[in-house]
Amino acid sequence: MAFLSLPLEIQVMVISRVSSIGDLAALSQSCRSIRRLCDMKTRERCYQIRVDPKDCSINKTFDLVMEILKIPKLGNYVREIVQTREPSMEHHYVQTAEQRELSAGDRDLLRAAVRKAGFAGSQESAVLNMLMQNTTKPPGETREPEPFRFPNTAYGYDHGQIHGTFIAQALAAILISVSPNLESLVMTQPFSLFPGFYRGGERPQDDDVHFPLNRLLRRANASPASTAYLQNLRKVYMIVDDRKSDDRFYMAIDFLECATLFDRLPSIESISTDALCDDENGEARIVLEPRSSNISRIHINHSALPTIFLVSLIQSCKVLREFQYTIGGRCVLGGWSAPFNAKTFIKSICPHKDTLEVLDIDAEDNMHYFHPSCFEEGRVDQEIDQRALESDNDDDDEHQMLRSFSSNSGSLKEFRALRRLSVGIGFLVYFVMGVRENNEPRQPFLLPETLPESLEYLCIRGYEKGKCKLWDTHIDALVTSFVSGSSGIKEITGIEETIPNSEDVEDPDNDEDLLWIPIYSVDD
Structure with a gap:
């Protein structure tokens, strides 16, 4: 095989450029030496990382983050991150007692990663505090039964849900920052569920971390040339379904605003969603800047939208x-x-x-x-x-x-x-x-x-x-x-x-x- 005659570093580089886990699996079967280079067991574990605000998932994801920080090459294997919890409109993060016990060295690694992701000052302190939680239940809180939530509303969360949302966002943000080959993001709207949250009022102050995933994405999209991560992100799928809504109905998120989190990134190609409808009042809808977006493939399925909504995306x-x-x-x-x-x-x-x-x-x-x-x-x-x-x-x-x-x-x-x-x-x-x-x-x-x-x-x-x-x-x-x-x-x-x-x-x-x-x- 001509491939085996190439220098080892070239073989490693070629394998790292193969994004399909299926193609890698097939390649790894060709011979023993390529199988060792592909390291499929580790790649399959890191290929897609799901960040759920559940105690077991949070701790599993945190352990993987620490593993990547100690062995940075593992971050090269991450191709897709799935983040599945949307924020509540009326809550901000309140720092609580740390629940994890880390060695001084591990804590320094984690703090350095938070800083490298762009969080400084009070933002650094808040994100680090989120990462140091090992349960969605804040210290001293008793979890209450979760109330029913009506369709298209942002109410009905208990404190554990709210707390877990911030923790999951912090984990997703740090994962993104240490995954240079990330190609796909599957996520919910990372800012307040209330459409037009930023446009309806003042944006949060610079020292207010608010939702860390939202912060990270906005910062990278505003200045992609000066950002090390998200350079290879090609596609984004926005999850519309909310776990507390009636999933028989179309639901609203601020999809146009979500598009502005990624539209200037150098490799971005597509944005997709399902089950989307427009804000019932239409007050939050924005007209995107014409000819400003690098997005070239738009897929909106099983949805109910006015033509002007679609036109705004096309014109951008x-x-x-x-x-x-x-x-x-x-x-x-x-x-x-x-x-x-x-x-x-x-x-x-x-x-x-x-x-x-x-x-x-x-x-x-x-x-x-x-x-x-x-x-x-x-x-x-x-x-x-x-x-x-x-x-x-x-x-x-x-x-x-x-x-x-x-x-x-x-x-x-x-x-x-x-x-x-x-x-x-x-x-x-x-x-x-x-x-x-x-x-x-x-x-x-x-x-x-x-x-x-x-x-x-x-x-x-x-x-x-x-x-x-x-x-x-x-x-x-x-x-x-x-x-x-x-x-x-x-x-x-x-x-x-x-x-x-x-x-x-x-x-x-x-x-x-x-x-x-x-x-x-x-x-x-």
């Missing part, structure tokens, strides 16, 4: 390569729905015609203007504009953002990098028709003529033959082109067998089988 991207938004899997609290404005959305992605590679929109159940009769009578644009007027609000920042791209125009064929497209039949036909300034008249067309040459995969949702003559005409032409081989598309789904559009769950009590099950559950 310097480059957009993937965008996925799907509804369904949860019930909407209060019975409202999140209408989707196809025209506004298409105009917002027009600046990314040369970079967008993957687009997946499954929200056609909330695009009621795509009824077959609207297409056959040529009044789709009028219906969209009318519904946009009815749902208009008075937010000046949002109006300014909408005006900034109101003159954008384009059609599906102009998206020259698009390889994979998954949309409803109505959205597809409207997209190929294109949006034009002042609703300029469109020339007659057939679907195969209006698809980008780069397209390799097409998924059409909600198509039923015979439901709309116009749609049938387009699909028949598409099939003919595909069968003849004149199309560059390699795979089409949703023609012979209908793929249903996703829908919000109307009755979660009787439709439990339709509820989305979280990938990362928030453990008790």
Whole structure:
């Protein structure tokens, strides 16, 4: 094997660049010497570290932190950190008596790590105090039964939950700072659950540690060039589900603010979430700075969001390569729905015609203007504009953002990098028709003529033959082109067998089988 002829230090460097634990496991089976270098038993233990605010987890994670501090190369094995407890809005950390007993040397190592992570002065003292707790129950406290918590509220915590949240954040922050190859973060919102916490009031003072994970991320994102950690972070998954909320409903976190914790990092690519809805009052929503974010892949699934929310994320991207938004899997609290404005959305992605590679929109159940009769009578644009007027609000920042791209125009064929497209039949036909300034008249067309040459995969949702003559005409032409081989598309789904559009769950009590099950559950 040519690999074995390389100098040992080169072999070690190559192995360290393999991020997939599966690929490493396969490589380790090739020969005995590579197996020793891969050290799979240790790598598997360090590859993903879960930080839960439970006594057993806290102590296990603390022991691993100390092990990394004593053997720094172990930090190179950490690729993903999962932190699963969100803060409460009305509590700050109160230092309590230390519960751990460390040797003088171990304590010096821990203090040095806290300082290296950027915590100084009173911040250093507070974070160190959090790390020196070995139980979520503060000294002198008696744990009370945990009260019921209503959906989308920030109440109902006992002192053990609150105390454990700070400890878990401190552990996660130090772990991040000693894991230079960290690629993935799975976490809850690291600041107050109340949306707009910082924007609604004053930010905490510099000497107030508040939530250490939040502090660490903001500091790194504000000055990534001067930060040693988070240089290789590529993807972030925001956990929306809260352990004390009713997980049958969509839930709100300040997702736009969360994006600003990572969007300037040098290697960041994607941010994802599930089961998200907007703040019910809409007061906390911000408009992100245009063309400021390094995030290029956005995946928001099983969610219920207004179009302006999605547009703000899109407009913030310097480059957009993937965008996925799907509804369904949860019930909407209060019975409202999140209408989707196809025209506004298409105009917002027009600046990314040369970079967008993957687009997946499954929200056609909330695009009621795509009824077959609207297409056959040529009044789709009028219906969209009318519904946009009815749902208009008075937010000046949002109006300014909408005006900034109101003159954008384009059609599906102009998206020259698009390889994979998954949309409803109505959205597809409207997209190929294109949006034009002042609703300029469109020339007659057939679907195969209006698809980008780069397209390799097409998924059409909600198509039923015979439901709309116009749609049938387009699909028949598409099939003919595909069968003849004149199309560059390699795979089409949703023609012979209908793929249903996703829908919000109307009755979660009787439709439990339709509820989305979280990938990362928030453990008790």
